[in-house]
Amino acid sequence: MALIKLNTRSIPDDTVTPAKVSQNLGRRNLIINGDMRIAQRGTTGTLNNGGGGFHSADRFLSQEEGAFTGAFTVSNDTDSPKGFSNSTKWDCTTADTSLAADDVFFVDYKPEAQDLQHLNYGTSDALQMTISFWIKSKKTGTYVLWLYQYDGTRHVQMQYTINTADTWEYKTLLVPADTAGVINNDTGAGMLLRFVMGAGSSWTSGTAPTAWASIVTADRHVGQTVNLADSTDNYMNLTGVQLEVGDTATDFEHRLYGEELVACQRYFQVLGGTGNNYPLASGFTSTSGFFGYGKLIRTMRGSPSFSHSGSASHFSYTHAAVAASASSSPTFGTNPNTYYLSIPSSTTTTNNAGAYARITNSGTLAFFDSEL
Amino acid sequence: MENNMNITNAQYITDIDDNNCSVKATIDGQELQVPLDPANRHYAEILKQVADGTITIADAD
Numbered sequence: 001m002a003l004i005k006l007n008t009r010s011i012p013d014d015t016v017t018p019a020k021v022s023q024n025l026g027r028r029n030l031i032i033n034g035d036m037r038i039a040q041r042g043t044t045g046t047l048n049n050g051g052g053g054f055h056s057a058d059r060f061l062s063q064e065e066g067a068f069t070g071a072f073t074v075s076n077d078t079d080s081p082k083g084f085s086n087s088t089k090w091d092c093t094t095a096d097t098s099l100a101a102d103d104v105f106f107v108d109y110k111p112e113a114q115d116l117q118h119l120n121y122g123t124s125d126a127l128q129m130t131i132s133f134w135i136k137s138k139k140t141g142t143y144v145l146w147l148y149q150y151d152g153t154r155h156v157q158m159q160y161t162i163n164t165a166d167t168w169e170y171k172t173l174l175v176p177a178d179t180a181g182v183i184n185n186d187t188g189a190g191m192l193l194r195f196v197m198g199a200g201s202s203w204t205s206g207t208a209p210t211a212w213a214s215i216v217t218a219d220r221h222v223g224q225t226v227n228l229a230d231s232t233d234n235y236m237n238l239t240g241v242q243l244e245v246g247d248t249a250t251d252f253e254h255r256l257y258g259e260e261l262v263a264c265q266r267y268f269q270v271l272g273g274t275g276n277n278y279p280l281a282s283g284f285t286s287t288s289g290f291f292g293y294g295k296l297i298r299t300m301r302g303s304p305s306f307s308h309s310g311s312a313s314h315f316s317y318t319h320a321a322v323a324a325s326a327s328s329s330p331t332f333g334t335n336p337n338t339y340y341l342s343i344p345s346s347t348t349t350t351n352n353a354g355a356y357a358r359i360t361n362s363g364t365l366a367f368f369d370s371e372l
Numbered sequence: 373m374e375n376n377m378n379i380t381n382a383q384y385i386t387d388i389d390d391n392n393c394s395v396k397a398t399i400d401g402q403e404l405q406v407p408l409d410p411a412n413r414h415y416a417e418i419l420k421q422v423a424d425g426t427i428t429i430a431d432a433d
Binding site: 050051052053063064067132187188281291301302303304306307329331332333334337342369370371372 | 376378385387393394400402403404405406407409411412413414424
């Protein structure tokens with residue numbers, strides 16, 4: 001049998017279609033934690049009026065606006081489609097059967113601007129994208145996925161339908177290219193992806209922007225007919241969120257847990273929780289406490305905000321044989337990868353003696369937030 | 373994009389040299405220490421609400 005020698009030069013460029021290219025090339029997904037496995041803040045929270053936040057999965061912000069009177073428990077759920085282990089669930093616990101005009105509730109994801117530069121937005125070479133996800137809901141009907149560009153104040157929306165209640169459905173949506181809106185090359189939010197769960201008339205009374213256009217409030221969520229808050233029987237689960245360049249949705253890019261955790265820690269980090277002596281900083285004592293410097297686990301997007309759980313008294317410092325606990329919350333002055341730490345104490349200690357600071361109880365955690 | 377943060381009790385915190393290094397505030401019911409970095413979403417919102425006259429930041433103790 002005669003053999004035909006084939007190399008890549010002998011294949012015309014226009015015969016190579018996405019379907020003929022491997023579907024498993026790495027680093028396609030622009031979404032971090034799209035499979036909802038990382039939940040550093042905890043695995044449950046409440047979405048209600050004034051109760052928005054990064055409940056459950058890292059990087060996904062549940063939020064509301066207006067005078068929304070409904071409530072949802074947001075949790076990390078093991079209910080997931082084949083190939084996934086987790087999803088995020090919004091379970092309606094208080095109904096709002098008649099949304100006021102300004103009411104809207106949703107879950108947001110914000111990619112960092114410098115990670116979107118290859119989209120060539122704002123040029124004639126701008127690329128289209130495809131977003132795909134798995135979703136399950138009690139409420140059938142039309143939902144809106146709204147995208148917004150912060151730098152260009154432009155938006156576009158796509159609509160999708162939940163066809164069958166209580167059933168995992170796979171959705172793929174094409175995101176048009178934008179030749180006009182420039183995404184700045186910085187650490188800010190490059191884009192917003194908003195999965196709308198319900199919206200009042202102020203958000204739905206205009207004309208749906210099916211191509212990128214300057215933002216108009218009334219156009220944003222046109223077509224959102226579902227109000228997921230209209231019954232406490234309602235819920236929605238979401239996982240497998242993938243945003244990729246091109247017009248084809250490929251298989252979800254499963255990354256290692258460790259990789260995904262590292263990616264999430266650019267935006268949120270937790271110190272402590274691994275034992276009764278979590279080291280925080282080295283430094284010196286003063287007559288009023290401790291001051292010193294420590295290092296974050298890895299460099300964050302920007303200077304993070306600090307908060308803590310548990311008791312302030314679990315922030316402690318030791319020099320020689322003297323151990324002292326904080327008399328009130330410690331002060332963290334942060335940079336993207338380091339922090340200045342001051343622990344006030346009523347325990348008298350020697351001035352300018354070398355000391356180290358630690359968290360003395362595994363139930364007390366230090367949180368650093370540099371989310372978009 | 374709109375932000376819904378409910379901010380109260382904003383007060384500067386100073387470092388060992390007595391320079392303002394962050395703002396302590398209660399944001400959506402949680403006490404946070406926010407660095408003076410406009411790229412930080414909490415500080416950006418604090419600045420916005422200060423500009424709007426909604427809140428003021430008290431001097432450090």
